[in-house]
Amino acid sequence: MFSQNHQQGHSSRLNGGGLGGQRIPLPFNYQQGQHHQQSHLQHHQSVQQDHTGHNGNGGAVGHHSNYSSGVLSNATPFTPSGLQNGHVGTSTTTRGGQAQPINEHWAEQLRLHKEAERAHAAMTEQAQPHYYARLKASENKGISYPSPAGKASSGDSDTDDRRRPYSVDRARNHQAWHNLDMSGQGLRNLTPALFAYSFLSELYIASNKLTHLPASIGQLRQLRHLEASYNQITELPPELGMCTYLKELLLFNNNIRTLPYELGSLHLLEQLGIEGNPLSPDLKQEIVERGTKSLINLLKEQSPVPPPPAPRKFITVQEDVSASLERIKVFSWNVLCDKYATPQTYGYTPTGALSWEYRKECVMEELRDKDADFLCLQEISTESFKEELSPALAQMDYKGVHWPKTRAKTMGEKDALGVDGCATFFKASKYILLDKQVIEFAAIAINRPDMKNQHDVFNRVMPKDNIAVVCFLESRATGARVILVNGHLAWESVLADVKVIQTGILMEQIAKYAERWVRWPAVKDKRLFSFSTPMKEGDEATRPATPQEPAPSQEYRNNTDIPLLICGDLNSTVDSSVYELLSQGRVPPDHLELAKFQYGSFTRDGIEHPFSLRDAYAHLQGTPDELPFTNYTPGFVDVIDYLWYSTNTLEVVDLLGPPDAECLKRVPAFPNYHFPSDHIQIMAEFVIKARKEKKVLPEPDFGTGSGGGDKSGR
Incomplete structure (x- = not known):
């Protein structure tokens, strides 16, 4: 409550001038106590008595x-x-007698x-x-x-909204x-x-x-x-x-x-x-x-249907990039699984815009338009991956890898088809899939010797069946190899500790895989298989160009030398421990989001990883093109989706810019007819840095010495 002096200044601002009468x-x-309830009840009783004292509504509308x-x-x-x-009410109105x-x-x-x-x-x-x-x-x-929004749900059923990391009543400032x-x-x-x-x-x-x-x-x-x-x-x-x-x-x-x-x-x-x-x-x-x-x-x-917004523009981060460097376009998007897109959760969205058939076409149109080398999609059900996305994207030169969340293992085959997970697609004409792995955070946590007896692991980490999909790929043209990670972390705001534990496990597993992949053998035959058809007379002009001769597989000295990309819906903002861990390489054990829990060595010694990572969109922070959000709902508007890259091997060239701000002035939330998910897509183009050649030092020639001698060294 304001003091009297504060109220006067407040009134002046609201009414556009001084008190002036x-x-x-x-x-x-x-006040939420008993007194409020009694007063509120008495007030409504008096209103009801006053209302019922009138015959019909003559008194109510006579004026x-x-x-x-x-x-x-x-x-x-x-x-x-x-x-x-x-x-039927007990009151009546009169019309025409x-x-x-x-x-x-x-x-x-x-x-x-x-x-x-x-x-x-x-x-x-x-x-x-x-x-x-x-x-x-x-x-x-x-x-x-x-709290104007009421209490947040802490349930874990499929009816909960799994795409919003914070409940709508999260009060950042009291x-x-x-x-x-x-x-x-x-x-x-x-x-x-x-x-x-x-x-x-x-x-x-x-x-x-x-x-x-x-x-x-x-x-x-x-x-x-x-x-x-x-x-x-x-x-x-x-x-x-x-x-x-x-x-x-x-x-x-x-x-x-x-x-x-x-x-x-x-x-x-x-x-x-x-x-x-x-x-x-x-x-x-x-x-x-x-x-x-x-x-x-x-x-x-x-x-x-409102007119479409202005297309999102690409923002150039680095100019004058050498044409000899290999470019990689990476695209990430939580597309909103059909089973989560319910009228109960998205009551503000017209039925036509919420239907999966309509949204699927919008998603496919966007994927065709962006034509990225790598697609990292979250909330893709097994059925959608097999029956819809894979066949359609195959016509666009994509091959894919998909894993559902771990709950699918406990279900029958039919029910398991509806479980969502992470799907990664890559251009088959450009890249070869060398290896693929799934990281099941809960399973790894409960099997770690230092965690398996911890109550917090069983009560907080184990119930969350989030996963990440890791792909190890090689460029056909240059032989460069890339580790591509596609993940989706827990969404609940009350599980900030679980998110950073999941991230710690993720980075730990990536480091282990990278150690193995450093020793991965070279690919002997990288030529793209294709069907040949006999050439007819006069078809010389349409003969396809001779494909570029594939380069030999590149070699890497240690696990941090391989270019690394981490994409996905991390359900974490820039002030979170997840962001701190990825960007700084370490979260101390006394961090506010960890200190109250027991997670073995993670809470005893802290969480670390050996990679030098940066958020691709950090280049736009503080500029007019800064991304204001990736998740846009009535109760939450913020950035929670990311493209992380290893700074020692990759550089950002272009970034997909923010949505049209003018359009958003009348759009309360997504999805709608032009934004088929409650998340927006993010995309970056990278170049693989030129590798420093190993210097071959010439053998030293010590000569014959001052006293002469045998030049053969004998």
Whole structure:
């Protein structure tokens, strides 16, 4: 709660000037104790008594008879068979002398409308602004820290959202208040400073003189309740659809005639208060007969496909790269497995855009367009890999490797086909697959001598069946060899320790594989097999060019000499221990994300790896082209997907830039029609550094010496 002096400055910012006779907007909180429950119950009992004291809704709507002659003036009559849940209210309305039943939802609409009417009367007739703050004043006995999003799920079932590393209520900065009452002050405009309070969960701007809501309202992504009744608003901004957590949007007694399709994103909305507005008959009928949920779903499903965003541009990191150096294009993407793409999780996405058939075509189009040498895809089911991706990508010169998560081993063959995992594809005409391995983090952890008796391993690491796929490849043209890693770590925010343990195991296994691969024998025959067809007379012009003669396999002295690429969805931000381990090569045992747990030598001595790694997109940090996110959902927007490379063997040349920022101003979250996953794809082009030739020192010639002698050295 602000002090008085702070409130004055706060009011000045919000209202665009000094006090000047205007009253101060009051922030307030809700105490979550017994007193709140009693007061809240008493308040609603009084409202219910007041509402039931009226016959029908005459008292509720008499003050706006210029808009409608009754509750259903803009709606066609309906029968009980069309009522929500089959319930019929006890109240009735009169239209044309005939009684019309009121369903449960519309009865609640009328109750809220009556409450808004009473609040408006108190603020205008009795000169008592900040009605809602005053109403809750008795409950503000102390400052609480409510989390606007509620508790996070800690379950591990398939219905959990496995693609968001943080729950939507993760509070990075504790905020003492989440509610603001600016009602009844005669405001004509809302200052942009208001929308800097992105933490607001409740905003009251009722009983003012607002004619519109600014587009900046979309910045209040945490809003749960917006009360804007009794203004002069004529239309709603499409950006209001960005507030996907809204549960109550009350707009009673304005001049709104239609609703933007973008409101279809408000899939959690329970009550859209529109009574007292000249709303179009079809929209009015939908909400009266079927309720808010049905109307919002109608807007979502009938919304036209928006124009595509501007293509993502490639950002040049290094110019004047020698043409003699071999280039490698690497692409990574969590494509969102079909079984996770449910309406319950992605209620803001139209059904057509959420279907796997549509999203699959978008994914394939993107893969064709980028034409990378290596594709690292996450959340690919075994069935999709075998039946869909492999056949389609084979026509684009790709061969693939896939492993599902370890739970597939415990399932029947049919059920195992639906388990997702990691799929790696490579251009078969350019590269030879020398070896492939799967790293099952849980299995390795419980079999390590220093971990197998640790409770934290069994309780935290073992239940997570994440994997990584490691491929060892050789270039047909140059003989250069590459280690390509494709991984997907645990997603839960409460398992930060598990993520760094998984990463430690990953790096430990890569080092062991690389030791073996240093001694891998040379490939004797690297010519690409192809079918030959007899040439006909006159076909000389179409004869294919003679392929480049393959170079011999390159040799490497130690495990850090082989070029290394680590790609995937690591579900970790730049301030995590996972990022620290990969970038710094070490995480100490007293790290905050490790100190409370027991994981053998990892928590006794720390976690280390021998490679010199860098995040490819670190080159863009602090620039206008910095990648703002790779995961874009209502409750989480951040970078959690990476392309790591060994700096002693590789250099970054180009990076796929960020999505069009202008397009995102009306896009609350992914997936949608133009972004088929809740993750975006990342891509980089590397060059393999020129290797330093071993210097062959000439044999020393000591001559005959000062005293002469035999030149043969005998």
